[in-house]
Amino acid sequence: MKTALKNLFSTNPSQNFNSYIKKCASLLKNFSEKGLVTGGTVLHCHLHKKGIFSEKFIAIKLLIMYLDFRKLDEANEIVKEFNGFDLVVQNCLINANIQWGNLAEARRLFDQMPERNEVTWTMLISGLMKYGRLQESMWYFEMNPFKSVVSWTAGISGFVKNGSSFDGLKLFVRLLESGVKPNKVTFISVVSACIQTGDFALGMSVLGLIVKTGFEDNVSVCNSLITLCLRMREFDLARRVFDRMETRDVVSWTAILDMYVEKGDLGEARRIFDEMPERNEVSWSAIIARYSQSGDHLEALKLFRQMVQEGLKPTISCFSCILSTLASLEILRTGRNIHAHVKKIGLEGDVFIGSSLVDLYCKCGETKDGRLVFDSIEKKNVVSWNSMLGGYSMNGQMDEAKDLFDNMPTRNNVSWGAIISGYVEYKQFDKVFEVFNEMLLSGETPTKPTFSSVLCACASVASLEKGKDLHGKILKLGFHYDVYLGTALTDMYAKSGDIESSKQVFDRMPERNEFSWTVMIQGLAESGFAKESLTLFEEMKSCTSVSPNELMLLSVLFACSHCGLVDKGLQFFGAMESVYGIRPKGRHYTCVVDMLSRSGRLYEAEELINSMPFQPEANALAALLSGCKTYKNEEIAERTARKLGELAERNSAGFVLLSNIYASAGRWIDVSKIRKLMREKGLKKNSGCSWVEVRNHVYSFSSDDRTHSKSAEIYDILELLRSEMMAP
DNA sequence: GTAGGGTTAG
Secondary structure, three states, rough: HHHHHHHHHOOOOOOOHHHHHHHHHHHHHHHHHHHOEEEHOOHHHHHHHHHHHHHHHHHHHHHHHHHHHHHHHHHHHHHOOOOOOOOHHHHHHHHHHHHHHOHHHHHEEEEOOOOOOOHHHHHHHHHHOOOOHHHHHHHHHHHOOOHHHHHHHHHHHHHHHHOHHHHHHHHHHHHHHHHHOOHHHHHHOOOOOHHHHHHHHHHHHHHHHHHHHHOOOOHHHHHHHHHHHHHHHHHHHHHHHHHHOOOOOHHHHHHHHHHHHHHHHHHHHHHHHHOOOOHHHHHHHHHHHHHHOOOOOOHHHHHHHHHOOOOOOHHHHHHHHHHHHHHHOOOHHHHHHHHHHHOOOOOOOOOOHHHHHHHHHOOOOOHHHHHHHHHHHHOHHHHHHHHHHHHHHHOOOHHHHHHHHHOOOOOOOHHHHHHHHHHHOOHHHHHHHHHHHHHOOOOOOOOOHHHHHHHHHHHHHOHHHHHHHHHHHHHHHHHHHOOOHHHHHHHHHHHHHHHHHHHHHHHHHHOOOOHHHHHHHHHHOOOOOHHHHHHHHHHHHOOOOOOHHHHHHHHHHHHHHOOOOOOHHHHHHHHHHHHHOOOOOOHHHHHHHHHHHOOOOHHHHHHHHHHHOOOOHHHHHHHHHHHHHHHHHHHHHHHHHHHHHHHOOHHHHHHHHHHHHHOOOOOOHHHHHHHHHHHHOOOOOOOEEEEEEOEEEEEEEEEOOOOOOHHHHHHHHHHHHHHHHOOO
């Protein structure tokens, strides 16, 4: 900005007046577009000093600039110079009012004008279209005595932008009949109408017309043709159009970049991006968005920083994309900075940015901040509602989530999925099935992730019946080829005790990932097929590139423990850190302690506990104690019980185990002492629970309360049964 | 040739 101004100030206006004026005009336009208020004001002062201000050409540019900046006093000064009744000046004022949304004022100005021209009419037509007032706009269109190609195009593109492509195309036919020649802008709008209707044949006949009228060499028309081919997934044709273009602009390059992005060829897209002669915000947005979507959040963040460093202003979509990247990485600090920046430039209420901010705050656990942003979004859409709903749901605020869900203006399958996944995550399984059934009744088709969460619920309550039902629905939709759903089905069958079906689903999966192998190895181990589990683990290691994880190794240790392969188990345990790079957790130690204790290797078990770098789980001590009981080792039992007592001070599991051990030894006085201690400390044992399934509804029962809605009746019947049984 | 219509990303 500074250099441009300096250049201008150093040239003498009288030398080449016309080019000087042109330079001023283009600078003013530039300042206006980029919002550079200072630059504009400085140039205005300069022109005033030189006395060039009276040039109408310049004065209009200044007026537009001040209107853009909303500097009304300055704008009024200029209007006064013209006594206020110049046609062009009036047109500028009408346009400004339309941009600001003051349609009534724009119409008032229009009505009181002594004469109007083509531009006056067109501005009103396109202005009304912009605000979706199609009928009014068409009324003015028909009244317009001038009807140049620009007003025809304003009408066509207005329809297209409002999603009424068909009306747009009808208007285009009328244009052809009227004898007015369409121009490049008309064709661009018409092509975009073809894209919207998805009618490729129509697109091709428009292409024919474009060639016939000689617009096939126009850069912008070709750009829109490339987009048409892309949307119709005619990638080769798109590439051909691109290749035969003589000149290409940044839009052409971005369109072809988008083609590779669309094809999922991120490598080629990146190559194009690096080779592009020029890049703008949209090109950057395209590549950043794709890195973010494909999960390479760090690369997306890197590119975003680079973009800002190169002095480009991120667009709304770019902000929203980078906010969602930050959400995935859970980087709240940077997110808050961007939030502050977005607020400063007045974009906080934007629906895209707002929804991303809601998501960011919720993913970082700050639902309150998320709610504040949500409430500030001006025109909420279903995505914003879903972000807030998902936010509550993922943070376990199910009451808030349900409340929001019930009050949503519109729901889609993502909304249903969000609330269901919350119920699954927070183990309210009866709610899961209730809401899922409601969803099916409403006619909504569940998404793959939704099926996956409901299957997880089936696995958790071991409901084979529901699981099979879901399997059927998944087959019908052709979702069974999906890795995640295949894995979820494998897990569901294994956890519901149908290990054969589980293995069958696993074997038929066209593709397996780390999770698929994990659930199958775990399923086999926990269903008592220890040898098969170990064989599968070996198969995975030798045939795939999947590397063992924490859970798999736990299953492997569990399997070894259950088929008495103590030394093999110890070998795996030893290899965990050195070979697989996984530091053993408490549960791995517990499993090995259990394995040693069961086989009577009590001293080794005790030694392992003592060598642990952190506190053992209460279960590890209990396993050792139970081994001591089996192999009658009073000495170790004594020491272990003391340790368990110490542990019990801090955690209820220890207390429960200790009291169980006392109970099995018949030491009832100690048992009641412990129970009393637990009550005093406010520790509560998680009570056991069982359930029955009646007509698609799961009823759960627990020992310590009467939560069932019909518990009074149930107890009455129990009493009745008891008296029946006692009767002689 | 000062005011009005268009294409790329989400």
